[in-house]
Amino acid sequence: MRHQWEEPERARLQLSLLRWFRTHRRDLPWRASRDPYRIWIAEIMLQQTRIAAVLPYYDRFLRNFPTLRALARARQEKVLRLWSGLGYYTRARNLHRAAKEIVCNHGGKFPHRLRDALALPGIGRYTAAAVLSIAYRLPLAALDGNVARVLARLGAIRGDLRVPRRWQRLAGGAEHLLARQAPGDWNQALMELGETICTPQNPRCKDCPVSRFCLARARRLTREIPAARRKRAAVNVRIACAILADPRGRTILVREPGAHDSVLFSRLWQFPAVEVRREPLTELGNHLRKLWGFGSPPARLEALPTLRHPVTFHKATLLPFMARVAKLPHLAGTRILALNQILELPVSSATRKIAAVAVSGSA
DNA sequence: AAGACGGGGTC
DNA sequence: GACCCAGTCTT
Numbered sequence: 001m002r003h004q005w006e007e008p009e010r011a012r013l014q015l016s017l018l019r020w021f022r023t024h025r026r027d028l029p030w031r032a033s034r035d036p037y038r039i040w041i042a043e044i045m046l047q048q049t050r051i052a053a054v055l056p057y058y059d060r061f062l063r064n065f066p067t068l069r070a071l072a073r074a075r076q077e078k079v080l081r082l083w084s085g086l087g088y089y090t091r092a093r094n095l096h097r098a099a100k101e102i103v104c105n106h107g108g109k110f111p112h113r114l115r116d117a118l119a120l121p122g123i124g125r126y127t128a129a130a131v132l133s134i135a136y137r138l139p140l141a142a143l144d145g146n147v148a149r150v151l152a153r154l155g156a157i158r159g160d161l162r163v164p165r166r167w168q169r170l171a172g173g174a175e176h177l178l179a180r181q182a183p184g185d186w187n188q189a190l191m192e193l194g195e196t197i198c199t200p201q202n203p204r205c206k207d208c209p210v211s212r213f214c215l216a217r218a219r220r221l222t223r224e225i226p227a228a229r230r231k232r233a234a235v236n237v238r239i240a241c242a243i244l245a246d247p248r249g250r251t252i253l254v255r256e257p258g259a260h261d262s263v264l265f266s267r268l269w270q271f272p273a274v275e276v277r278r279e280p281l282t283e284l285g286n287h288l289r290k291l292w293g294f295g296s297p298p299a300r301l302e303a304l305p306t307l308r309h310p311v312t313f314h315k316a317t318l319l320p321f322m323a324r325v326a327k328l329p330h331l332a333g334t335r336i337l338a339l340n341q342i343l344e345l346p347v348s349s350a351t352r353k354i355a356a357v358a359v360s361g362s363a
Numbered sequence: 364a365a366g367a368c369g370g371g372g373t374c
Numbered sequence: 375g376a377c378c379c380a381g382t383c384t385t
Contacts, residue, residue, distance in 0.1 A: 046380040053371060054380090087369030090383080124382050144380050164364070191380055200378065201374065229378075232366085263368070310375095311369055349370060 004155055005177065005213070013213045014179040014186070020209035021189035024196070029058050031188075036110035036135035037068040043127045044091050051195075057086050069108050072099040080268065080346035087349070089266045094122030112136055125171075134184035141174035142187040143167070146194025151177070152226045153198060156215035161226045200226075232313040239264060240284040240319040241273035243339070243358040244298060244328060251339045251358075252328045253347075254291070264309065264316055269335060269345040271320075271354055280319045291331070298323035304361045309350045320354050322361060 005013055025031070028051065030042030041061060045054045061082050065071035071079070076096055083092035098120040102110060110131065111117050117128040129140035143151075148161045148170050155173060159166055179186035197208045203222055205211045216222045244252050253269040265273070274287040281301060288298070301321035309316045328336050335345060342355050 043380065048368090048379055048381055049370075050372060050379060085370080087371085088381090090368065091381090094382085122382065126381060130380070142380080145378075146380065188380090195380080199373095231377085266369075309370095312367080 004173070004215075009213070010177065013177070013210055016209045016213075017189050017193065018179060018182060018185060021185060021192060024192065025188075026192070029055070029062075034135050036131055037071075038062060039135050040110055040127075040131050041095070043130045044095050044122060045086065047091060047127070048088065049086065053086070057082070068099055068110065069103060071096065072103040072108075077346060081344065084268070084343065084346045085349050085352065089268065089346075089348075091122055097121045098123065110135065112138075114138070114140065130187060133187050137182075137184055139178060139180045139183045141171070141178045141183075142191070143171050143174045144191060146198075147174060147187075147190045149200065149226050150190055150194045150198045153203070153216035153222060154210070154214050156219055156221055156225065158221070158225060159227050160229065162229065234313050234315050236315045236317070238276040238280065238317045238319060239273050240276050240280040240287075240321060241271040241354055242284055242288055242298075242301065243271055243304070243320055243322045243354065244325050245322065245339065245358075246325055246328045246336075249338055249340075250328065250336050251342075253335050253337070253342065253345065253351075254333060255335075256333050263311055263314055264348065264350045266348045268351070269342070269347050270351050276319065281321070284319075284321060292329055293331075298325045300324075304357050307353050307357060309353060311350075316350070318350065318354060320357055320361075322358060 030038055042054070042058060045058060045061075064078070064082055065074060074096070076093065079092050079096045080089060083089060101120060102108060106116065111120075112132070114128055114132060117123050117132060118125070123131075126142055126144050129142040132138040133140045133142060148167070151157070151170050151173050152161055157166065157170070161167060161170065193208070193210070197204050205214070205217055205222065208214070211217050216225045252272070254272050255267070255269050272288060272291055274283055276283055284301065301323045304320040304322055307318040307320065309318055330336070337344065339355060339359055342351065
């Protein structure tokens with residue numbers, strides 16, 4: 001990749017892609033301004049997450065926290081609630097912490113220096129480069145999954161792009177190729193190309209503005225590049241959970257995840273749950289007895305439809321059980337609220353799914 | 364260098 | 375159902 005495009009070839013490639021971007025640039029909410037705060041929020045939400053998934057969250061988040069200072073002032077519970085369903089909840093926790101640090105150490109303004117940005121929690125090389133190049137026009141190349149794929153094809157780089165050695169090489173190529181007169185546009189152009197044209201499968205080379213520079217295309221390697229990521233073997237888990245309903249239609253949520261289900265419930269509010277080894281009903285009953293302490297948990301648990309919830313390599317089968325109880329216990333680390341109002345607490349998608357079957361099951 | 368961390372679009 | 379995404383952090 002290094003020195004692959006010497007002048008004037010490099011300048012031609014840059015102009016071709018930048019011209020294409022000016023006409024194909026989509027109107028996305030975070031492109032409406034160059035406010036570093038708004039760009040930062042977008043970049044964090046977009047980590048490992050598609051644009052379509054982010055869209056409904058982005059505007060709502062900015063309405064609730066219009067400024068960096070507003071975010072820094074907020075309660076973490078509210079930040080997580082607005083992140084609820086988006087996944088990778090550490091991002092929200094880090095975002096909140098970083099906002100506080102920026103208020104304390106940088107006067108409430110997103111830092112201009114690369115090393116200051118990198119020192120913030122949740123901001124790595126990619127995000128720092130993206131925010132600083134777009135908001136402040138700093139000449140930093142943003143290397144993400146899309147850009148890596150585009151560069152690998154342009155330079156006919158084979159093998160797993162994620163191995164550090166190869167990623168470093170791609171980063172070098174990205175720096176070399178960076179259009180320094182318009183780094184923000186350049187980075188976004190590369191990402192946009194990767195997402196809409198230079199896609200993982202069936203790239204639309206016919207529509208590609210830089211196909212004539214592409215070594216993979218010349219060598220008919222677009223299908224081989226990039227190499228597939230190696231995948232981890234799936235692990236099956238069964239989780240039994242209890243939806244308890246009192247006469248007023250309220251239920252109880254807990255925030256004491258067992259070690260096994262942290263990935264499912266992400267240390268957010270959840271229904272009382274236990275990983276099933278043998279017999280769901282018995283084991284869930286035991287779990288509830290422990291939760292209740294010396295009181296008496298519900299006697300009859302009614303099975304609701306089973307749910308599948310795959311997350312990463314975990315293939316979870318959720319076994320929801322519903323029980324009517326006369327009175328819910330008031331315990332530390334628990335919350336009692338109406339079943340149809342659990343979205344007022346930060347919960348994972350698994351908890352949302354369970355609540356949905358419970359609502360339809362109890363109707 | 365490898366693993367953990369969510370969720371859903373897309374083919 | 376598999377693949378993979380506008381990655382970062384920990385071990």
